[in-house]
Amino acid sequence: MENITSPASAKRPVGQGPAAVSPIGFGCMGLVGWYGQRNDEEARATLLAAVEAGVDHYDTAASYQLGENEKFVGSVLKPFRQKLFIATKCGLSRSPDGGALVDNRPGTIRASCDASLARLGTDYIDLFYLHRIDKTVPIEESVGTLAELAKAGKIRYAGLSECSEATLRRACKVMPVAAVQSEYSIWSRDPEDGVLKACEELGVTFVSYSPLGRGFLAGNFSKAGELPEGDHRRNHPRFQEEAAANNQRLVEAIREIGAGMGATPAQVAIAWVLSRSPRVVTIPGMKSRRHLADNLGAAAVRLTGAQVARLDELAKLVIGERHPPAMMKILDR
Numbered sequence: 001m002e003n004i005t006s007p008a009s010a011k012r013p014v015g016q017g018p019a020a021v022s023p024i025g026f027g028c029m030g031l032v033g034w035y036g037q038r039n040d041e042e043a044r045a046t047l048l049a050a051v052e053a054g055v056d057h058y059d060t061a062a063s064y065q066l067g068e069n070e071k072f073v074g075s076v077l078k079p080f081r082q083k084l085f086i087a088t089k090c091g092l093s094r095s096p097d098g099g100a101l102v103d104n105r106p107g108t109i110r111a112s113c114d115a116s117l118a119r120l121g122t123d124y125i126d127l128f129y130l131h132r133i134d135k136t137v138p139i140e141e142s143v144g145t146l147a148e149l150a151k152a153g154k155i156r157y158a159g160l161s162e163c164s165e166a167t168l169r170r171a172c173k174v175m176p177v178a179a180v181q182s183e184y185s186i187w188s189r190d191p192e193d194g195v196l197k198a199c200e201e202l203g204v205t206f207v208s209y210s211p212l213g214r215g216f217l218a219g220n221f222s223k224a225g226e227l228p229e230g231d232h233r234r235n236h237p238r239f240q241e242e243a244a245a246n247n248q249r250l251v252e253a254i255r256e257i258g259a260g261m262g263a264t265p266a267q268v269a270i271a272w273v274l275s276r277s278p279r280v281v282t283i284p285g286m287k288s289r290r291h292l293a294d295n296l297g298a299a300a301v302r303l304t305g306a307q308v309a310r311l312d313e314l315a316k317l318v319i320g321e322r323h324p325p326a327m328m329k330i331l332d333r
Contacts, residue, residue, distance in 0.1 A: 015178030025057030074120035092131035104134035165194035238320030270298035
């Protein structure tokens with residue numbers, strides 16, 4: 001097996017503590033399908049290798065493979081439960097026509113929490129997110145329900161995923177929000193529009209998902225057509241022919257910077273995210289031990305100001321939305 005580096009020597013706080021997690025966590029969405037073929041044997045081995053390497057933050061969701069992801073992750077991690085920080089999410093599902101449905105009504109949140117506890121095989125969830133913001137339910141009502149779950153001991157911390165600055169500030173008046181999770185990477189900068197600054201001000205941890213641009217920034221593929229049938233990335237605007245060809249300029253710069261310092265493109269992309277703030281942690285997706293070793297190696301990579309500036313300039317030239325239309329519609333902006 002590959003030599004796997006520690007995710008980092010210094011943990012970063014979750015909210016205002018006392019919990020703290022490794023800066024490089026484990027995004028579990030792709031373990032049980034979604035991104036190409038499913039390989040349970042390798043997925044299990046990768047999770048176990050991550051635990052052995054010191055990764056303590058694992059992120060899943062009720063909507064991933066209709067709960068199958070939670071079941072798989074929970075079963076593999078159960079022997080190590082007490083030393084791990086497990087996050088999951090509620091309130092997002094698929095409509096019959098393939099669209100996205102958001103439901104953050106109190107009853108739905110409570111039922112989802114109980115179902116996630118059962119699937120994960122645990123009696124508490126470390127961090128429980130609203131997966132998306134339901135614009136038909138006051139955020140105060142939804143977060144108030146999370147506060148009730150925390151009081152009942154079912155969850156330790158509450159989080160919001162893909163929320164706006166205004167929503168975060170409203171939520172924090174109801175209870176302390178421990179974390180905000182949103183897509184954030186060299187080429188996806190939406191959180192810089194007030195959310196990151198608000199997290200710093202309010203003592204909220206920012207959790208970056210897709211730091212590798214779903215594998216594109218790591219050079220794993222160069223356009224949608226290279227991906228297998230059934231891989232949901234085939235529908236993403238940034239990976240279509242014209243956009244992908246344009247966006248390769250950024251990937252080439254990442255590769256060049258990495259080559260000059262003995263780092264892989266994935267390590268450069270993750271190092272960029274972690275350099276933004278000591279309140280930022282990230283959860284790259286990993287389907288294999290090879291990806292795990294590569295990603296954890298980012299803990300030792302330090303980018304110069306000039307390298308960061310070069311990447312920032314090229315990121316301005318990226319074209320294509322970061323989600324397909326159905327998912328863009330439900331963002332809280």
